[in-house]
Amino acid sequence: MGVGRTGAARPDDVAAQPRLRAGGARQRRAALAHHRRRDAAEPHGDHRLELRRHRDRGDPHPDDARLRGRDAHHALELGHDPVLGAEPERLPGPLVVVPARRPVHRARRNGARARQLRHRRVREPAPAQCGQACPRAAQEGLHADRRDRRRHHGIRRDRDGCRRRRGGEGVSALPSGFLFGAATAAFQIEGAAHEGGRTDSVWDAFCRVPGAVIAGDDGEVACDHYHRYRDDVATMKELGLGAYRFSTAWPRIRPGHGPVNPEGIGFYDRLVDELLGAGIEPWLTLYHWDLPQELEERGGWASRDTAFRFAEYAVDVHAALGDRVTRWTTLNEPWCAAFLGYAAGAHAPGRQEPAAAVAAGHHLLLGHGLVVEALRAADPTLSLGITLNLTVVDPVDAGDPGDLDAVRRIDGQINRFFLDPLLRGEYPADVREDLAAVWAEGLVQEGDLATISTPIDFLGVNYYHGEAVSLQPAAPREALEAPTDRPTSTPFPAADGIFFHSRELPRTAMDWEVQPEGLTRLLTRLHEEYTAPRGTALYVTENGAAYDDEVAPDGSVQDADRVAFLEAHLAAVADAVEAGVDVRGYFYWSLLDNFEWAWGYAKRFGIVRVDYATQERTIKASGRRYAELIESVRSGLAAKR
Ligand code: FCB
Numbered sequence: 029m030g031v032g033r034t035g036a037a038r039p040d041d042v043a044a045q046p047r048l049r050a051g052g053a054r055q056r057r058a059a060l061a062h063h064r065r066r067d068a069a070e071p072h073g074d075h076r077l078e079l080r081r082h083r084d085r086g087d088p089h090p091d092d093a094r095l096r097g098r099d100a101h102h103a104l105e106l107g108h109d110p111v112l113g114a115e116p117e118r119l120p121g122p123l124v125v126v127p128a129r130r131p132v133h134r135a136r137r138n139g140a141r142a143r144q145l146r147h148r149r150v151r152e153p154a155p156a157q158c159g160q161a162c163p164r165a166a167q168e169g170l171h172a173d174r175r176d177r178r179r180h181h182g183i184r185r186d187r188d189g190c191r192r193r194r195g196g197e198g199v200s201a202l203p204s205g206f207l208f209g210a211a212t213a214a215f216q217i218e219g220a221a222h223e224g225g226r227t228d229s230v231w232d233a234f235c236r237v238p239g240a241v242i243a244g245d246d247g248e249v250a251c252d253h254y255h256r257y258r259d260d261v262a263t264m265k266e267l268g269l270g271a272y273r274f275s276t277a278w279p280r281i282r283p284g285h286g287p288v289n290p291e292g293i294g295f296y297d298r299l300v301d302e303l304l305g306a307g308i309e310p311w312l313t314l315y316h317w318d319l320p321q322e323l324e325e326r327g328g329w330a331s332r333d334t335a336f337r338f339a340e341y342a343v344d345v346h347a348a349l350g351d352r353v354t355r356w357t358t359l360n361e362p363w364c365a366a367f368l369g370y371a372a373g374a375h376a377p378g379r380q381e382p383a384a385a386v387a388a389g390h391h392l393l394l395g396h397g398l399v400v401e402a403l404r405a406a407d408p409t410l411s412l413g414i415t416l417n418l419t420v421v422d423p424v425d426a427g428d429p430g431d432l433d434a435v436r437r438i439d440g441q442i443n444r445f446f447l448d449p450l451l452r453g454e455y456p457a458d459v460r461e462d463l464a465a466v467w468a469e470g471l472v473q474e475g476d477l478a479t480i481s482t483p484i485d486f487l488g489v490n491y492y493h494g495e496a497v498s499l500q501p502a503a504p505r506e507a508l509e510a511p512t513d514r515p516t517s518t519p520f521p522a523a524d525g526i527f528f529h530s531r532e533l534p535r536t537a538m539d540w541e542v543q544p545e546g547l548t549r550l551l552t553r554l555h556e557e558y559t560a561p562r563g564t565a566l567y568v569t570e571n572g573a574a575y576d577d578e579v580a581p582d583g584s585v586q587d588a589d590r591v592a593f594l595e596a597h598l599a600a601v602a603d604a605v606e607a608g609v610d611v612r613g614y615f616y617w618s619l620l621d622n623f624e625w626a627w628g629y630a631k632r633f634g635i636v637r638v639d640y641a642t643q644e645r646t647i648k649a650s651g652r653r654y655a656e657l658i659e660s661v662r663s664g665l666a667a668k669r
Contacts, residue, residue, distance in 0.1 A: 202661045208614055208654075209309075218247070225283050238514070251621070252643050263619075315359045315365075317369075319334070346403055359414050378514075386466050397481070401482050415569045417491075418443050420549050422494060434499055440458060451562055489551065489568050492570075493542070497529070498526070571597050575589045577637060594657075
């Protein structure tokens with residue numbers, strides 16, 4: 029996610045556990061064989077994309093190119109504001125920046141650097157200019173150029189009168205071995221919050237804080253996945269998912285961080301077996317924000333000790349499941365855990381202490397590094413990674429040094445605070461400087477950065493939307509954050525004077541802007557600047573949208589907006605793959621409608637609807653469309669188009 033969840037976009041907010049089951053070796057062999065087959069099928073690990081440094085491209089301001097970031101650089105190339113345009117009223121439609129591709133064969137023939145991305149300025153046609161009369165054209169914002177117009181009209185359409193074509197148009201660049209999955213998280217779906225020995229996490233406690241979560245919702249029942257996991261796995265199989273990204277609940281496995289709870293680990297033991305039995309790869313995340321409340325009471329992530337407790341818990345989970353699970357993600361979105369949890373107070377544990385947030389950020393990273401070291405030592409064949417929420421930050425006025433500095437600061441606090449220590453072994457100097465007032469002396473101890481930058485196999489990217497920032501005040505917007513009664517603060521300790529602007533982009537029910545091209549740019553930047561040099565693969569581990577779904581009289585859910593969102597973002601991933609970016613998989617968020625943190629159950633992200641009164645599941649039109657696309661890529665049909 030980006031900052032939208034918290035309302036930071038509002039100007040006024042700137043203010044050694046025994047193996048549990050027999051037969052493990054057989055399953056493990058099967059899992060390894062599966063991975064070997066998959067790896068053989070993944071053809072693009074050779075990092076053909078040459079690194080392109082800003083100074084190599086004649087950046088007019090080489091001294092501060094790094095500070096401004098790649099996006100600002102592109103904006104300068106354009107000559108002016110890529111977001112709104114310098115003189116928006118004279119333009120027939122909003123300006124967007126899209127990656128322009130040179131066909132690969134031509135690049136090769138020319139002997140030119142293969143598959144480089146160029147950015148160019150294009151003008152999004154107003155709806156009336158769209159070649160076909162399409163009532164959704166204004167909302168989708170997908171046809172920024174001819175290629176995108178084709179994509180827009182290539183997608184299958186439904187009752188709104190627009191034509192739809194079946195098949196894999198837009199995803200033809202994805203190789204047949206590309207991994208498709210869906211994601212969830214323990215607290216958001218499991219329920220059974222106090223069954224089987226599970227005790228409180230920080231989120232259970234936070235849900236009880238008056239006014240912290242919309243409608244006082246909690247995770248007591250959620251999607252009751254704890255009891256319905258078999259049916260849910262059957263649904264995944266029906267959709268044709270190749271992998272399922274889920275998280276294990278620390279307070280279920282080690283309640284109160286006490287001894288391992290056999291009943292707790294037993295649940296994941298059964299879930300993993302069910303997945304493997306259905307031919308679905310388990311993609312396990314060790315931490316998706318549900319810290320045992322007892323550890324919060326001992327300082328939480330602001331305390332260095334928590335990083336070591338996290339490593340203990342991880343080793344226990346691995347001891348129980350490591351014979352069958354090969355994909356291990358340490359953390360989900362440490363930015364949210366640290367800065368929404370400890371600075372904004374919008375997420376559990378609800379603290380509003382910027383220095384504690386910076387400490388939490390470092391300790392989460394340290395915990396990640398300790399786990400990578402420990403699991404690598406336990407089994408060098410594991411595939412290990414971390415998932416970050418990353419974004420593209422654009423200046424509102426690319427000619428304004430103040431806006432460019434705003435880009436630098438926000439990019440620094442969301443993206444580079446995590447990317448640089450993980451993949452370069454250092455915190456960026458400018459970020460340290462910006463955060464100096466809240467960066468405790470002695471926070472980073474000797475050896476921490478070496479641990480944090482222990483090589484990983486993959487970087488998980490969660491992308492929801494981009495940001496447009498400026499020092500100029502933004503026009504007032506609708507509330508972006510969960511309109512909770514409990515006041516929150518900014519998650520950015522160093523964002524004084526920065527305003528988050530809206531653009532003329534379509535929006536989801538979270539009021540998050542729909543910006544698929546941002547995903548292509550983000551993946552390309554990550555590949556060029558961070559992952560390719562280290563041989564680290566990229567996976568999109570979350571991307572999705574909430575919409576106000578309606579159930580038709582026949583019980584179906586025709587979520588056309590989500591279908592369009594999914595298609596546009598998969599096409600954006602395909603664009604990156606076609607440009608040579610080593611991205612190997614995509615997980616839609618989320619498999620099921622679920623507990624959306626401070627929003628409670630008010631927002632629905634699922635490709636499968638959950639009726640919370642009956643716990644009935646209904647595959648939405650988006651789920652059906654995802655299944656079609658998965659099948660077309662897997663069978664190679666998409667590529668033949
Ligand atoms: C991400 C979270 C996930 C979900 C989506 C919408 O930031 O990782 O749990 O809430 O946003």
